[in-house]
Amino acid sequence: MDGMRTRADEWMDGAQGPVKCVACADGYVACGGYDDCIYLFDLRRKKDLGALVEHQGAITCLEFFPSSGKASHLLSGAKDGIVNVWEAGKSWEHLKSLKGHKKEISAIAMHPSGKLCMSTAKDGFLRLWDMGRGRCTFRHRLTGEGNILKMLPGGIQYALGGRQNISVQRADDPDSQPIVFHHTKDVLALDAASDDVLLSGGEGGLVYVLDVKSGTIPLEFRAHDARVRAVCSIGDQCVESTGLSLPQKFATASTDGSVRVWDTRMLPSMESERCIPVAEVNAGARITCMEFCKDLGDIKSIGPAETLSKSKISLQQKRTAGSQGPAASARQKKRSTKT
Numbered sequence: 001m002d003g004m005r006t007r008a009d010e011w012m013d014g015a016q017g018p019v020k021c022v023a024c025a026d027g028y029v030a031c032g033g034y035d036d037c038i039y040l041f042d043l044r045r046k047k048d049l050g051a052l053v054e055h056q057g058a059i060t061c062l063e064f065f066p067s068s069g070k071a072s073h074l075l076s077g078a079k080d081g082i083v084n085v086w087e088a089g090k091s092w093e094h095l096k097s098l099k100g101h102k103k104e105i106s107a108i109a110m111h112p113s114g115k116l117c118m119s120t121a122k123d124g125f126l127r128l129w130d131m132g133r134g135r136c137t138f139r140h141r142l143t144g145e146g147n148i149l150k151m152l153p154g155g156i157q158y159a160l161g162g163r164q165n166i167s168v169q170r171a172d173d174p175d176s177q178p179i180v181f182h183h184t185k186d187v188l189a190l191d192a193a194s195d196d197v198l199l200s201g202g203e204g205g206l207v208y209v210l211d212v213k214s215g216t217i218p219l220e221f222r223a224h225d226a227r228v229r230a231v232c233s234i235g236d237q238c239v240e241s242t243g244l245s246l247p248q249k250f251a252t253a254s255t256d257g258s259v260r261v262w263d264t265r266m267l268p269s270m271e272s273e274r275c276i277p278v279a280e281v282n283a284g285a286r287i288t289c290m291e292f293c294k295d296l297g298d299i300k301s302i303g304p305a306e307t308l309s310k311s312k313i314s315l316q317q318k319r320t321a322g323s324q325g326p327a328a329s330a331r332q333k334k335r336s337t338k339t
Contacts, residue, residue: 037053057078060077062077064088071088071089074086074092081123101127103123106121106147116129124141124146150191151192157170161200163187164184165183167181168198183206188203189252197211197246199233201229224260231250235247249263255287258281258283259287
């Protein structure tokens with residue numbers, strides 16, 4: 001987000017400029033933006049882990065695998081058209097680069113098996129990657145934009161979004177007929193709540209509930225006054241609402257700085273204009289992305305950080321040195337071996 005200041009800022013202050021993307025898993029947070037670096041933070045130990053430097057362009061998307069439980073890998077996409085794969089949680093070593101796209105990476109999505117990964121880019125192609133060999137096994141030219149890409153939890157289908165449409169396609173059959181959801185305004189955010197339900201948001205502050213089985217939108221409501229930049233399911237508890245099994249709570253974030261939590265049991269009908277959130281906070285900044293942090297155990301709040309190293313190198317020095325923290329030693333060791 002642009003210029004956001006929070007209590008966590010005392011130690012989560014690595015990014016030099018606006019943050020474009022964020023990912024959370026296993027107590028770790030990764031964020032990236034226009035300075036070509038991926039910044040790492042340990043929420044449990046309240047520690048800045050340093051930065052990963054491998055891309056030659058702004059970081060556009062990040063995803064941990066698996067997204068819940070113990071994370072083993074981190075995937076990153078950037079304006080340089082490359083998807084990088086990192087070891088997560090220990091050395092943060094750079095493992096491989098997936099090359100094939102000719103332009104900026106728009107989105108990445110990992111299959112639940114960990115064997116496959118999908119990516120979309122500004123070159124107009126969707127690519128399927130074999131993670132074992134690090135090779136592209138399939139590519140498909142998109143008929144529209146592919147700015148949003150989500151693998152549904154079961155791994156059978158994936159959701160692809162661009163402009164005012166969200167399409168759901170079978171992952172094992174690219175020629176199958178997709179389920180297309182037409183929105184009244186541009187879609188900017190998507191959450192795969194389950195194999196049967198998607199939550200989307202976008203221009204006009206609107207949030208939509210998408211029924212994958214029927215291919216309909218049984219509910220839409222105005223959640224914010226400005227555009228919605230993020231939608232996140234909270235927890236695993238589900239309730240029956242509008243004939244669907246929905247996450248009991250989910251959060252939305254808007255460019256006006258507001259973050260709101262909604263209880264699906266209190267959502268309005270299609271005829272209603274607006275409903276009231278169960279919780280709300282204003283970040284005091286223009287929000288660009290948001291992620292729900294799972295698996296934090298007994299952590300209830302983020303307070304002051306541990307005392308970090310006295311010598312905190314500048315961004316220019318980080319680029320010269322390669323990276324700061326655990327990632328640096330891994331990359332330096334790799335280069336020494338090659339030499």
